[in-house]
Amino acid sequence: MDQPFIVALDFSSKEEVQSFLQLFSDTSLFVKVGMELYFQEGPTIIDELKQRGHYIFLDLKLHDIPNTVKRTMKGLAKLGVDLVNVHASGGSAMMRAALEGLEEGTPNGMKRPRCIAVTQLTSTSEQMLVHELLVDRTMKDTVLHYASLAHDSGLDGVVCSAQEVPLLRARFGPTFITVTPGIRFANEAKGDQVRVVTPNEAKQLGTTYIVVGRSITKAHDPHEAYERLKREWDGEQ
Numbered sequence: 001m002d003q004p005f006i007v008a009l010d011f012s013s014k015e016e017v018q019s020f021l022q023l024f025s026d027t028s029l030f031v032k033v034g035m036e037l038y039f040q041e042g043p044t045i046i047d048e049l050k051q052r053g054h055y056i057f058l059d060l061k062l063h064d065i066p067n068t069v070k071r072t073m074k075g076l077a078k079l080g081v082d083l084v085n086v087h088a089s090g091g092s093a094m095m096r097a098a099l100e101g102l103e104e105g106t107p108n109g110m111k112r113p114r115c116i117a118v119t120q121l122t123s124t125s126e127q128m129l130v131h132e133l134l135v136d137r138t139m140k141d142t143v144l145h146y147a148s149l150a151h152d153s154g155l156d157g158v159v160c161s162a163q164e165v166p167l168l169r170a171r172f173g174p175t176f177i178t179v180t181p182g183i184r185f186a187n188e189a190k191g192d193q194v195r196v197v198t199p200n201e202a203k204q205l206g207t208t209y210i211v212v213g214r215s216i217t218k219a220h221d222p223h224e225a226y227e228r229l230k231r232e233w234d235g236e237q
């Protein structure tokens with residue numbers, strides 16, 4: 001998991017995943033399985049990805065009462081994934097319950113999956129915060145507040161935009177994980193994302209991991225797009 005790139009496998013079937021991963025047959029990737037794929041293929045997709053040697057972020061963004069989240073995490077811990085998440089807006093009792101569930105469910109001799117909290121979705125704008133969510137604070141204040149709740153609840157890090165990473169680094173130091181979606185190549189369409197940065201900007205801003213979906217999965221040549229991502233991260237053209 002020392003590679004900073006997480007590829008979002010936003011596909012609806014294991015066949016689509018297989019044909020995508022064939023393009024990377026010589027590489028162990030850090031992949032993200034989200035709701036679309038997991039709700040259609042279930043836990044067997046996790047086994048298949050593990051057997052192929054990929055690291056896995058299971059991005060289900062749990063958000064429910066503490067007891068439900070704890071019991072769900074207890075089950076997910078048995079899958080042997082590397083990273084899971086919750087919504088920080090579920091509150092600190094829910095986040096502590098998530099960790100308890102993971103600790104109880106992790107089989108002996110295995111490492112507990114790391115657990116992070118979504119602060120504000122990268123598709124959320126400051127205007128949406130005010131007018132739709134009725135949050136009367138800036139995006140940065142809100143992200144910092146949710147990150148503090150996650151940190152103080154014992155979580156390993158957060159999901160946010162790379163735009164907010166310097167603020168979080170200054171407060172929580174280098175070991176607090178930041179997982180940052182909303183990555184686009186320069187001049188690429190944002191689509192539904194709002195708080196976007198380029199791969200190299202994300203690195204300069206100090207993020208731990210970037211999550212990249214459509215820029216790779218929908219590219220004409222996904223393998224070349226992944227290579228471009230690595231070059232741009234390294235500051236090469």
Ligand SMILES: O=c1ccn([C@@H]2O[C@H](COP(=O)(O)O)[C@@H](O)[C@H]2O)c(=O)[nH]1
Nearest residue numbers: 008034120121122181182211212213214
């Ligand atoms: O705040 C968030 C949290 C999760 N995501 C997920 O990341 C990928 C991004 O996909 P792109 O195609 O690169 O936009 C996707 O799976 C989201 O569910 C996010 O974008 N923002």
